[in-house]
Amino acid sequence: MIAMPARLERTQDRMGQVLRGLRTYPMLTAGLLLLLLVLLISLIGPLFVPREGVQVGSAPPDQRPSREYLLGTDTVGRQILAIIIYGTPLTLQIGLIAGAIGLGVGMVFGFVAGYYGGALDHLFRGAADVFLTVPGLLILVVIATTFKGAVSVMTQALVVSALAWMYPTRTIRSQVLSMRERGYVQLAKLSGMSGPEIIVRELMPNLLPYLAASFVSAVSAAILASIGLEALGLGPQNEPTLGMTIYWSLYYTSVLRNLWWWWAPPIVMIVIIFVGLFLISAGLDQVANPRLRRAA
Amino acid sequence: MPLGYLLRRLAVFLLIVWVAATVNFFIPRLSGADPVRERLLQMAAVGGTGTGTVEEVIKSYQAKFGLDKPLWQQYLFYLWDMARFDFGVSITRFPNSVSGMILDALPWTLVLVTIATLMAFAIGSLFGALVAWPRAPRFIHALAPPLLTLSAIPYYLLGLILVYFLAFTWRLFPLGGGYKVGSEPSWSWSFIQDAAYHSILPALSIILSGIGFWALSMRGMMITTQGEDYVTFAEAKGLRPRRIFLRYALRNAILPQTTALALALGHVVSGAVLVEIVFGYPGVGNLLYQAIRTFDYPIIYGVTFMVIVAIGLATLILDLLLPVLDPRITYQRS
Numbered sequence: 001m002i003a004m005p006a007r008l009e010r011t012q013d014r015m016g017q018v019l020r021g022l023r024t025y026p027m028l029t030a031g032l033l034l035l036l037l038v039l040l041i042s043l044i045g046p047l048f049v050p051r052e053g054v055q056v057g058s059a060p061p062d063q064r065p066s067r068e069y070l071l072g073t074d075t076v077g078r079q080i081l082a083i084i085i086y087g088t089p090l091t092l093q094i095g096l097i098a099g100a101i102g103l104g105v106g107m108v109f110g111f112v113a114g115y116y117g118g119a120l121d122h123l124f125r126g127a128a129d130v131f132l133t134v135p136g137l138l139i140l141v142v143i144a145t146t147f148k149g150a151v152s153v154m155t156q157a158l159v160v161s162a163l164a165w166m167y168p169t170r171t172i173r174s175q176v177l178s179m180r181e182r183g184y185v186q187l188a189k190l191s192g193m194s195g196p197e198i199i200v201r202e203l204m205p206n207l208l209p210y211l212a213a214s215f216v217s218a219v220s221a222a223i224l225a226s227i228g229l230e231a232l233g234l235g236p237q238n239e240p241t242l243g244m245t246i247y248w249s250l251y252y253t254s255v256l257r258n259l260w261w262w263w264a265p266p267i268v269m270i271v272i273i274f275v276g277l278f279l280i281s282a283g284l285d286q287v288a289n290p291r292l293r294r295a296a
Numbered sequence: 297m298p299l300g301y302l303l304r305r306l307a308v309f310l311l312i313v314w315v316a317a318t319v320n321f322f323i324p325r326l327s328g329a330d331p332v333r334e335r336l337l338q339m340a341a342v343g344g345t346g347t348g349t350v351e352e353v354i355k356s357y358q359a360k361f362g363l364d365k366p367l368w369q370q371y372l373f374y375l376w377d378m379a380r381f382d383f384g385v386s387i388t389r390f391p392n393s394v395s396g397m398i399l400d401a402l403p404w405t406l407v408l409v410t411i412a413t414l415m416a417f418a419i420g421s422l423f424g425a426l427v428a429w430p431r432a433p434r435f436i437h438a439l440a441p442p443l444l445t446l447s448a449i450p451y452y453l454l455g456l457i458l459v460y461f462l463a464f465t466w467r468l469f470p471l472g473g474g475y476k477v478g479s480e481p482s483w484s485w486s487f488i489q490d491a492a493y494h495s496i497l498p499a500l501s502i503i504l505s506g507i508g509f510w511a512l513s514m515r516g517m518m519i520t521t522q523g524e525d526y527v528t529f530a531e532a533k534g535l536r537p538r539r540i541f542l543r544y545a546l547r548n549a550i551l552p553q554t555t556a557l558a559l560a561l562g563h564v565v566s567g568a569v570l571v572e573i574v575f576g577y578p579g580v581g582n583l584l585y586q587a588i589r590t591f592d593y594p595i596i597y598g599v600t601f602m603v604i605v606a607i608g609l610a611t612l613i614l615d616l617l618l619p620v621l622d623p624r625i626t627y628q629r630s
């Protein structure tokens with residue numbers, strides 16, 4: 001009976017903490033709100049707009065936005081509103097999967113290179129540096145043209161993830177280097193903890209904000225790469241992802257035919273996603289690095 | 297400059313070139329089937345009239361890559377061809393050589409990307425430095441949010457928006473292409489003028505969305521340099537703010553920024569490739585796009601290899617120049 005109010009108080013406390021946190025980091029808040037907006041569109045949209053709209057020939061071609069077709073239709077008779085509602089989560093999905101793989105591989109490489117140093121460090125850092133200077137899109141083109149034909153959203157995510165690990169590797173490695181000599185790591189070593197144990201129990205928790213920030217930038221980079229590939233026509237041909245929509249609108253020269261409602265909505269969604277992710281990662285940087293807070 | 301540094305940097309360049317060639321060789325073979333061969337067979341099956349040339353292509357292709365030989369030998373042959381920039385012949389535009397087609401397209405891309413990147417770098421760095429400078433005029437701070445938003449848009453999507461408003465709606469610029477339809481590329485003054493006019497919009501889309509990127513990293517560097525003792529000392533000496541800004545803060549912040557330029561080149565070129573498609577600009581991006589649409593694999597591999605080599609060369613030059621510009625950089629590995 002007595003525990004109840006105490007627990008309630010604690011929940012309220014935590015709520016207050018979160019609210020205060022949101023006020024301290026306006027960039028993070030704004031970014032989260034933007035992404036929430038995108039998620040809401042793809043969660044609530046399906047309640048009002050049927051999926052058939054994304055199918056070819058579900059509506060008359062080249063219709064301007066009207067009461068019946070809120071965002072108009074494209075040249076092969078797909079409804080743009082439905083494409084946006086059902087396509088946006090696919091693009092986010094590609095970004096999240098590829099970003100997660102990129103962060104996972106980057107964490108293994110980064111922690112091992114940073115903590116153990118030596119030959120492993122040379123190998124992983126060298127590989128990351130070489131692949132960072134190379135224009136990633138072209139390598140992805142070579143990979144994607146090899147698997148031509150029916151690409152699924154999942155394959156697309158895997159293709160993009162092939163080059164999503166370098167940046168996390170680099171940032172995590174440099175952070176680990178700066179932590180390796182700290183007192184608590186030395187203490188853990190002296191008390192007989194093994195290398196992997198130190199990495200997981202000592203280093204990772206302390207790098208959590210950095211890991212979150214590098215996950216967000218990995219997702220953003222993966223979405224950029226997948227949209228770029230799709231704009232070249234190398235994406236899931238039968239799925240209405242945002243990038244494929246751009247490709248088809250370029251393919252059917254929508255700009256020269258004044259079909260602005262075809263190319264403008266996907267661009268707007270892409271910009272909202274990128275600005276949102278950028279604000280979140282900048283906000284997380286502020287959390288991780290209090291010096292930036294003063295400068296902002 | 298110590299010889300060791302030079303050699304190490306050259307080794308990294310060769311490593312990049314080797315990686316590019318190896319990726320091009322092994323990735324297509326990972327899929328089990330040989331895409332070039334499949335494509336040729338498919339063309340032979342479809343085109344009843346063109347079978348004569350297809351057989352010729354297959355013959356030249358087989359002789360060239362020694363398909364009957366073991367894999368490691370094929371790989372060595374391949375590396376040797378790459379070292380001589382010999383990418384074979386185009387499948388769809390036989391018997392045009394791939395390297396010839398790339399050589400025709402490369403200057404367009406090089407000029408566009410170099411000029412646009414340098415301008416974005418210069419304008420963005422200056423802008424970022426001013427944003428971090430407490431005495432900067434007020435309008436600079438007002439410009440920051442829109443420019444940062446622009447940097448979140450991929451170059452080519454910004455290009456699409458620019459084409460719609462500046463070329464399609466208001467007809468200030470041509471809709472696309474690298475020069476007037478019907479004119480032949482030449483070194484005449486009128487042609488160069490026309491080509492420059494056609495390149496304004498593609499360049500503008502790279503510059504506009506690049507400014508925010510460079511401004512952001514420059515702002516970070518400026519904040520660091522402003523806290524340095526030598527800036528405080530310069531202020532205490534009573535030097536003019538303008539002199540402190542240009543000679544003390546900016547001068548020291550711009551050098552790390554140049555290192556960032558070397559790292560960002562690959563990213564910039566990836567974006568520029570897509571810009572060319574939006575504008576139908578006659579550079580390697582468009583060549584690549586046409587090749588992807590027709591599955592002309594030798595061109596895809598050739599373009600990839602050449603662009604990677606070009607970027608590797610550019611970063612090599614930047615890396616060799618940097619220690620000359622900035623005495624703080626040591627040659628030793630950290």
